[in-house]
Amino acid sequence: MAKEVENQGIINMTDRQVFDELINLHAKAAGESLSSILKADIEISGPEISEITVKEVEYGILEPAIFVKSCLTSGAAGNMVIILRQRDMQAFLNELMGIDDLPDPDFEFDEVAMSAATELMNQMVHASVEVMAEYLGNTIESSDCQLILSDGRQNLSPAIGEAPDSKTIVIHYRVKIKDMVESEFMECISTTAADCMYQEIEARREADKMAEAEAKALEESLLVKPIQPGAVPASAGREHLQSAAESRTVNSAAVNGGRTVFQASPPINGNLGLIMDVPLNVSVEIGKTRRRLKDVLNFNNGTVVELDKQADAPVDIIVNGQLIARGEVVVIDDNFGVRISEIVNTRSIIGNGE
Known part of the structure; x- marks a missing residue:
């Protein structure tokens, strides 16, 4: 689980355990996506979560860095910025192009390299956001990434789209590229994006509660006391059974502890004809x-x-x-x-x- 950090603010708005699990899935999906694309062992692990202001984010250790900016869309909003070393991105590109050399200190990100890096990050980010959407049961998506080279003077505030004094969730990761590179990078989630994620977490919790209540109500509705002989006239019994047959389709029943448990039959695709004209x-x-x-x-x-x-x-x-x-x-x-x-x-x- 992501390491616990005591903070006050957006990070404690809802169940922290759910958020930690979401971030762990996010990191795992990113690593699996890179491994699949590069056909190399890429491991992303150890997310450490904290909450500070945008101006307090310190990434000097990653310079010269590259900013990977994306925006949550459809069901959520807000920017997320990944900050990683340029040499680590070069290591990714070397793997992509089948080059076994170590990163070159004199490497320059020309138009071809930036295009390849953008496509690589697009696939990684889309895959990790898709896993988050599946976990939350919603339609969160991500825009294509925008890559920004930093020369040490790059300001995070305009990149993430938040004022310097705004809160941001900062996640530190460790990354291992085969047996060649062990490094780290960070991801900054804007207040807007974090609020949306927490709202989606709360919506999932409410949906789970509602589904549990509906399942319980359905279970109770399928528990019907058997009709005792002589308790009602025969005609009334027939009317009762006919009404029950009309209200639900029953394919089996079992007597258990004085109760007759009716099991509803599976739905039949009787309405399939309604979609037959779908192109x-x-x-x-x-x-x-x-x-x-x-x-x-x-x-x-x-x-x-x-x-x-x-x-x-x-x-x-x-x-x-x-x-x-x-x-x-x-x-x-x-x-x-x-x-x-x-x-x-x-x-x-x-x-x-x-």
Whole structure:
């Protein structure tokens, strides 16, 4: 768990344990994202959380630094700024381009390097924010990152979008890049972003309470006392049973301690016809491959990119990101088409098929 720090202010507005868990998931997802992209062991750990004013944030030990600014959107708002050493970013880029050398002290971030670093940070930030959104059960997203090189005179206040005297949550991380680099970086969360995150945490707590109450009410509603013989007229018993049948669908019952426990049957997809006219994007994938950034930058007219499929292999038919069928390419008039030869799983496109 993130180390506890006694502070007063936005950091104590709600359940600190939930916030710590959220930040740990955030850090883990960032490390896993970088590891996947760079195909190298990247470990981000040890988040230490504190709360100070923007002007009190000290990052001189990270200079020359690079600021990675992003903004929470859709369900939340506010800026977050990651501050890390430029040499650590160079180590990431070396891994991305397949270079085994240590960071070069004379390295300059030209347009290509900045573009590659921006894309790398975009994927890392989006992945970590997506995990936070899943944890909170909401729609938090993040804007694309803006990278700012610091020469020692960079001011955090305009970057994070808060006044110097405003509070900010500062999180210190440790990062290990294979066995080559052990370093650290920090992340600053603005007051606006922190407030939104705490509101989402509180909303999740309320939703959990409501779901628990609904589950309890449903359980109680399914516990029905059995009708004792002779307690009511037969006709009244029939009316009672008919009413019960109309109010809920029952597929089984068990007598337990003098109570008859009715179990509701699973819902039937009777309303599936309502969505049958929904348009879906259908794409055909003839193959794919992975190339390093330096190889992609060398693409030009006439370059042949070899794919991972043989020439006579069937193509994949993708709907909403799901593989549903395979087939062979045909020509219809002047257009390409696909003749389906194998159905994989069409039910998966409605998220209900197994």
